[in-house]
Amino acid sequence: MKVRNLLGERLKDVSDESQIESQILMTKGGYMKPVASGIYSLFMPTQRISRKIQQIIREEMDAIDGQEVLFPVVMPASLWQSSGRYDTIGSELVRFTDRGNNPMVLGMTHEEAAVHLANNVARSYTQYPFMIYQIQTKFRDEPRARGGLIRVREFTMKDAYSFHTSQADLEKYYERAYVAYERIFRRVGAKNVIAVKSDSGMMGGKISHEFMLLTDIGEDTLVLCSDEGCGYRANMEVAECLTEPYCTTPSELKKVHTPGFKTIDEVCGFLGKDKRQACKAVVYRENLTDKYVIAFVRGDLEVNETKLRNVLKKEIHPATEIDAESGIVAGFIGAYGLKADATVVFDRSLEKERDLIAGANEPDYHYVGLDISRDIGKVEYYDIAKAAEGGICPKCGKKTLRISRGIEVGNIFQLGDRYTKAMGMTYLDADNTAKNPIMGCYGIGVGRLIASVCQESHDAYGPIWPMSIAPWQVEVCNLRVTDEKVRAAADKLVADLEASGVEVLYDDREVRPGFMFADADLFGIPVRAVVSQKTLERGVVEVTSRDKTLKTEFPMAEAPSRIAELVAAELEKYKA
Numbered sequence: 290m291k292v293r294n295l296l297g298e299r300l301k302d303v304s305d306e307s308q309i310e311s312q313i314l315m316t317k318g319g320y321m322k323p324v325a326s327g328i329y330s331l332f333m334p335t336q337r338i339s340r341k342i343q344q345i346i347r348e349e350m351d352a353i354d355g356q357e358v359l360f361p362v363v364m365p366a367s368l369w370q371s372s373g374r375y376d377t378i379g380s381e382l383v384r385f386t387d388r389g390n391n392p393m394v395l396g397m398t399h400e401e402a403a404v405h406l407a408n409n410v411a412r413s414y415t416q417y418p419f420m421i422y423q424i425q426t427k428f429r430d431e432p433r434a435r436g437g438l439i440r441v442r443e444f445t446m447k448d449a450y451s452f453h454t455s456q457a458d459l460e461k462y463y464e465r466a467y468v469a470y471e472r473i474f475r476r477v478g479a480k481n482v483i484a485v486k487s488d489s490g491m492m493g494g495k496i497s498h499e500f501m502l503l504t505d506i507g508e509d510t511l512v513l514c515s516d517e518g519c520g521y522r523a524n525m526e527v528a529e530c531l532t533e534p535y536c537t538t539p540s541e542l543k544k545v546h547t548p549g550f551k552t553i554d555e556v557c558g559f560l561g562k563d564k565r566q567a568c569k570a571v572v573y574r575e576n577l578t579d580k581y582v583i584a585f586v587r588g589d590l591e592v593n594e595t596k597l598r599n600v601l602k603k604e605i606h607p608a609t610e611i612d613a614e615s616g617i618v619a620g621f622i623g624a625y626g627l628k629a630d631a632t633v634v635f636d637r638s639l640e641k642e643r644d645l646i647a648g649a650n651e652p653d654y655h656y657v658g659l660d661i662s663r664d665i666g667k668v669e670y671y672d673i674a675k676a677a678e679g680g681i682c683p684k685c686g687k688k689t690l691r692i693s694r695g696i697e698v699g700n701i702f703q704l705g706d707r708y709t710k711a712m713g714m715t716y717l718d719a720d721n722t723a724k725n726p727i728m729g730c731y732g733i734g735v736g737r738l739i740a741s742v743c744q745e746s747h748d749a750y751g752p753i754w755p756m757s758i759a760p761w762q763v764e765v766c767n768l769r770v771t772d773e774k775v776r777a778a779a780d781k782l783v784a785d786l787e788a789s790g791v792e793v794l795y796d797d798r799e800v801r802p803g804f805m806f807a808d809a810d811l812f813g814i815p816v817r818a819v820v821s822q823k824t825l826e827r828g829v830v831e832v833t834s835r836d837k838t839l840k841t842e843f844p845m846a847e848a849p850s851r852i853a854e855l856v857a858a859e860l861e862k863y864k865a
Contacts, residue, residue: 290333290761292796292808295319297332299808309506311744312437314751318811327434327442331736334760334812338739339445341758343424345476346447346733349469349865353462355422355449360402362426366392368401371712381429397429400708400730403450407726408714414454417716417726418462422449424735438740439696440508445736451729454718456705459727463496463703466731470500470699472865473733478755479742482698485511488526488595496703499524501695502741511693514682521684523676525692526595530674531681532587534641535565540658542625547655551620553588556646556655564588568639568647568659570622572611572631573597576604581615581631585624587638588646590674597673600634616650623648625656625664635661637670696741704728743813752813753836757863761794762856764814766805768821770797778845779820782830785849786818791856810835816855818848 297319369375383395474482487499512528514521567588616629645659680690706725715723767779819831830848
């Protein structure tokens, strides 16, 4: 491929400086073009990277007995109604009516389609286990598309679904998929990917892991243990929050005047108390009923909304305004003497505290000395707080938790029989009884993985693509295209490299060397071979690596074989 014929434009700058590095570099490098919010057209270099990633994924899915299939992008609403998700998923699911007035949806995930495909086909236990997968376009009407290909609305994704006759068999296969994912990320050159425990969310199931690429620009908050021998890793959504009681000595319950002091910082400052001695109230409302929910946590902690949703088994949102007739006195809400019609949830950080500060449910007053077990009585406690930096690790018990950021590049779920049971999929077991299969689900976003690798592997001048997924393996730069000898030497180098199986991008434009090299940096191709009048006079080809770790010269006659050896050696690093 010649650069002069390559569609796409390399830019010096981009207008929006709020973009993250991968988005800036992929925009400058002519990798993609925005069509609408979160929707992109991809130029040839990106498509070549995508195809290589897809091939790696296919190889690894086939290696764990996957069967590649293809589900439709458009599905009848009845399919999603049968699983119950048509009504429980919000506006992210695109719903429309076809010309026959039939309600339809655009696929944002394909659990329903997978069950539909296997239903009435896998009838006997002798046909299990099996796994089917696809690489397909999906659409999710994401309300906060950002970061180029990091968070989009239309995307290409590999999703796989395994079917089993027992939980034990699912767990065995789940481990195989886990290891396959580790191989995939290693092979595509993603260096800092870790697996963390996660919340299953709308997918359902009890056990799930997310594969996270560690980066400061990541949207997900991760909780990791700093102790090398521990290895605890979890998404903030599910990370357990453990605390030590701050004050276990009971005190007399008293109402005190706190004029105008509403926040935890204000009240504790006024009373000269530590925030750990406060009982903080956070108010939410149920999405469907608008009923109030009051979550009580210790004053130094924050409510984890995902945990709270899981406790309530209902969708909620923060109460930005509180009705005057609700009985909730904003800024002075307390568990003792609360008269409001609200669902109340207590975090377990409060369970052993015996001398708490809490709102008195009337303006300008708080209680001190609150002991929930003594003054309120028996209540249920739940883990609804966010884990914090320096907190207690649930695995090793040390105060070694640290908070990090990450981009989710893959996920795996143990779904159980949620979909097969709801959709009436059964098989005939060995005892001649009908049973619902048990499912697993395994996803990787291809476009997001491309952008994530770029985010992880780049410098100020452009991406540094790993050899295994680079759009081309070698770029040949002809610095004097008007010189017949230089052109002949560069043309021959390209032909010899391609004959040996090396993928070559050839730049023979009549442009300044600095301009050509700037474009080469944006292409991010692992090996660069330069042919010029000076190198020709010395009878060599100048060879450098995009990551600046290699700069050497090969004799002209040996250059094709020596460069091919470089490429092969580099590819070897990314083998599973």
